[in-house]
Amino acid sequence: MDTHHSHDHHHHHHATGNIKVAFWLNTGFALLELAGGFYTNSIAIMSDALHDFGDSLSLGLAYYLQKKSEKKKDQQFTYGYKRFSILGAFITSIILTVGSILIIIEAIERFSNPQQPYVPGMIVLAVIGITVNGAALLRLKKGHTISEKAISLHFLEDVLGWVAVLVGAIVMSFVDVPILDPVLSIGIGMFILFNVYKNIRAVLKIILQAVPDNLTEVELRKQIAGFTEIIEIHDIHSWSMDGTYNVVTFHAVVDENRTPVELEHLKAKIKRKLLQNNVSHVTIEFEIQNCGVDH
DSSP, rough: OHHHHHHHHHHHHHHHHHHHHHHHHHHHHHHHHHHHHHHOOHHHHHHHHHHHHHHHHHHHHHHHHHHHHHOOOSSSSSSSSSSHHHHHHHHHHHHHHHHHHHHHHHHHHHHHSSSOOOOHHHHHHHHHHHHHHHHHHHHHOOOOOOHHHHHHHHHHHHHHHHHHHHHHHHHHHOOOOOOOOHHHHHHHHHHHHHHHHHHHHHHHHHHHHHHOGGOHHHHHHHHHHHHHEEEEEEEEEEESSSSSSEEEEEEEEOOOOOHHHHHHHHHHHHHHHHHTTOOEEEEEEEEETOOOOOO
16 A cells, blocks of 8 residues: 555655746746737737736645645545645636636737737747747646646647747738737637636536546446455445545445455455555445345
8 A cells, every 4th residue: 555655645746846847937937928028019928928927826826735735634634635736726727717818808909909019029939938838848748636737738728829929920920910919819818718627627526526537336346346255336436536546435245254354355455456446545344245234
């Protein structure tokens, strides 16, 4: 069991380091971007700067909550603090949603009065943007926690946003289409909202204790079917603490000839099997067949 806990701890520890690097990369770049947005008069770049500051705020928060989530269990949180990283992912998503809506509103207002941005500055910033955000994305993409997934989504959006800005700037350097700038901005905003929606759904599933995709009742029955000592299982519950630490409880019916020692061995075997299938915490209650116990 200990190997899994150290493995789990390693994931979380690694996640904290990744989020910290991402935070500093992002904050430094957001400041550069804000200045660049004003300098080039580009709403697409300013909107991305706003989005990046939102990211920095949520990255700082995610770092704090991810660090908190590594705390061991105590009297108050008997499963530990793992859910705190989920809280970070949720708040991050809300900040991104608000930022994206503000960007879209600002871009729509620009339609009535499109202004040609300073294109060479946009191209330089876009190249820097793709490089910096690409580096952060590659670092976080290796992560396992939902917090890292939420944040790597941001950097994916940033990279795509900068690719769009670069393409738009190249087009604008040949053709006078100032309206392209707010159009790009709306495209970036809509793309972010779509991805945030997917992320919030994943977070809410965990908060509302939905069954993890790989731990459905059918899947669990299939895994337990290999243990011939068990006649049947019922009262099955499975949920996830943070998307990586999964919990399962169930009742297992055995025949009356099983000794307590045999049952302990059986329990250990089941736990080992489930541990290989991503279940970190298992509680099994044995029932004797034909004992008249009411389910």
